[in-house]
Amino acid sequence: MKPFRMLGRSIRDAFKSVIRNFSLSLASISCITITLIIVSIALIASLNVQNFTKLIERDMTIVVFLDSDTTEEQAKEIEEKISDLSNVSEYSFQTKKEVKIRMQEESDIFRTVLENFDDENSPLKDTFQVKVKEIEKIKNTAQKIEKMKHVAVVRYGEGMVDKMVKAFSSIEKVAYGIVGALILVTIFLIINTIKLTISARKKEIGIMRLVGASNFTIKTPFIVEGMILGMLGSIVPIGITTYGYVAFYKHFNGYLYSELIQLIKPDPFVYQISLIVLGIGILVGMIGSSSAVRRYLKV
Amino acid sequence: MDLIRIKNVEKKYKNGVTAIYDLNLAIEKGSFVFVIGGSGSGKSTLIKMLYREEKPTKGQVIVGGLDVAKLKNKKVYKLRRKLGIVFQDYRLLPKLTVYENVAFALEVIGEKKDSIRIKVLKALEEVGLKNKVHSYPDQLSGGEQQRVAIARAIVNDPKLLLCDEPTGNLDPDRSMEIMKVLEDINKSRGTTIIMATHDKEIVNKMKKQVITLKDGHLVNFKQKGKYDNEAI
Numbered sequence A: 001m002k003p004f005r006m007l008g009r010s011i012r013d014a015f016k017s018v019i020r021n022f023s024l025s026l027a028s029i030s031c032i033t034i035t036l037i038i039v040s041i042a043l044i045a046s047l048n049v050q051n052f053t054k055l056i057e058r059d060m061t062i063v064v065f066l067d068s069d070t071t072e073e074q075a076k077e078i079e080e081k082i083s084d085l086s087n088v089s090e091y092s093f094q095t096k097k098e099v100k101i102r103m104q105e106e107s108d109i110f111r112t113v114l115e116n117f118d119d120e121n122s123p124l125k126d127t128f129q130v131k132v133k134e135i136e137k138i139k140n141t142a143q144k145i146e147k148m149k150h151v152a153v154v155r156y157g158e159g160m161v162d163k164m165v166k167a168f169s170s171i172e173k174v175a176y177g178i179v180g181a182l183i184l185v186t187i188f189l190i191i192n193t194i195k196l197t198i199s200a201r202k203k204e205i206g207i208m209r210l211v212g213a214s215n216f217t218i219k220t221p222f223i224v225e226g227m228i229l230g231m232l233g234s235i236v237p238i239g240i241t242t243y244g245y246v247a248f249y250k251h252f253n254g255y256l257y258s259e260l261i262q263l264i265k266p267d268p269f270v271y272q273i274s275l276i277v278l279g280i281g282i283l284v285g286m287i288g289s290s291s292a293v294r295r296y297l298k299v
Numbered sequence B: 001m002d003l004i005r006i007k008n009v010e011k012k013y014k015n016g017v018t019a020i021y022d023l024n025l026a027i028e029k030g031s032f033v034f035v036i037g038g039s040g041s042g043k044s045t046l047i048k049m050l051y052r053e054e055k056p057t058k059g060q061v062i063v064g065g066l067d068v069a070k071l072k073n074k075k076v077y078k079l080r081r082k083l084g085i086v087f088q089d090y091r092l093l094p095k096l097t098v099y100e101n102v103a104f105a106l107e108v109i110g111e112k113k114d115s116i117r118i119k120v121l122k123a124l125e126e127v128g129l130k131n132k133v134h135s136y137p138d139q140l141s142g143g144e145q146q147r148v149a150i151a152r153a154i155v156n157d158p159k160l161l162l163c164d165e166p167t168g169n170l171d172p173d174r175s176m177e178i179m180k181v182l183e184d185i186n187k188s189r190g191t192t193i194i195m196a197t198h199d200k201e202i203v204n205k206m207k208k209q210v211i212t213l214k215d216g217h218l219v220n221f222k223q224k225g226k227y228d229n230e231a232i
Helices: A002-020 A022-059 A072-084 A098-106 A109-114 A137-148 A160-200 A202-210 A215-233 A235-251 A265-294 B043-050 B073-080 B098-107 B112-127 B143-154 B172-188 B200-206
Strands: A061-066 A088-094 A126-131 A151-155 B001-012 B018-028 B032-036 B058-063 B083-087 B162-164 B194-197 B209-214 B217-222
Touching: A002 A022, A002 A215, A022 A160, A022 A215, A022 A235, A022 A265, A061 A072, A072 A088, A072 A098, A072 A126, A072 A160, A072 A265, A072 B143, A088 A098, A088 B043, A088 B073, A098 A109, A126 A137, A137 A151, A151 B043, A160 A202, A160 A215, A160 A265, A202 B073, A215 A235, A215 A265, A215 B073, A265 B043, B001 B043, B001 B194, B018 B043, B018 B083, B018 B194, B018 B217, B032 B043, B032 B172, B032 B200, B043 B058, B073 B083, B098 B143, B112 B143, B112 B172, B143 B172, B172 B194, B172 B200
Parallel strands: B032 B194, B032 B209, B083 B162, B162 B194
Antiparallel strands: A061 A126, A061 A151, A088 A126, B001 B018, B001 B058, B209 B217
């Protein structure tokens, strides 16, 4: 088949050219390598940030303490009102007793202290734990609940958590910006390196045009060459990502500073990142070489 | 049948120089035509317009039914596959052998390996270089290199062979060898040959059709013409 034959020749020529112009190829490869290392670090960082902001958001709850003398019926009424609120995704109710049991399970100190109280004089209160759909509206929802009868106190992250979330999301945006800029710079560098290899082969391209090679035929080996350079350039970054992240994860036992900031498990995360890095490498090589060769095809 | 028809063609370069003024020509299939004229007479421009290296500013250039002037850059290869081109400076690839240089023309248009082999060896036989198949261009004399270039030009069996001063770098004996090869191709394959030259001796010896150009104007187009010094 003619198309396959042509593709086979293109791939053969591309490999030949990578080997023949080895020093130039090495320049492109190392340039891609450095970019991809930074890209993969930025990618890992921003995906982790995204991951734990989601985790935090999911765990963010409004805790509603009821007055001590609230009856069961009154509690039911409040429950109905809470379930009517549009921003509420789920909620659970715990009586004083349940709270007491849970706290006693958690720590020995609580156990001994709480032993002295029975239901009548318990300092604990019946509580609702309310989760919201949209974290931005948590303040509004909390205020609504606070206005209800028999509600004593309402507690939620109170600014601290959502400030953190906002900070993380801006870090994420910056990381994406850096990745984008780096990719652009690399494309320009590849355009220039491949231009050099092409200008060394200007005569060959001229003869190809004379004997009736279509632009597609002339372009393909260079584009394949760019893809090969991209692939070779992504080997080291993939290695660093895979081994580096696993080591990093193990060293910190899966979380940073506090258990609140959980890292993404390496499997299958590192493989996904590796694939993305390889994809970016190939794409960058392709774009760089095809725009470099285009300038030589204008008559 | 006319293979080439040139109607009211004018070529003005971007720097303001007009190389060809209102040219009208018709060249028959199978003919052997010399284009002569002094430097700046427009003979190279004429050849370049025939293989669409240059576009005419006005008029039509029709080669084998294809309007060359209207051909887009992307489609130029369709024209180039129908013709062979030979230059004064051979334009061979130094890193490829004689065989590979000729095969190159077929490889880039996607021919099968077997048919490439047959066609390349046939073309090299026609130019008398079958025993130099594995040599590299720099191991050959100028005349031999030019014959490799001719083999590359005819390997695709084109209807038209364009030659821009093919003997410009060669001594008279080598030049006559090249002319003999070209004449054989013209006769055996029926290939139309258009050759720009300023070699008086060759034109007078060959007794072919002669187009004479002067300062971009057609002076005359004669059968069995001679190199007319006064016209130039």
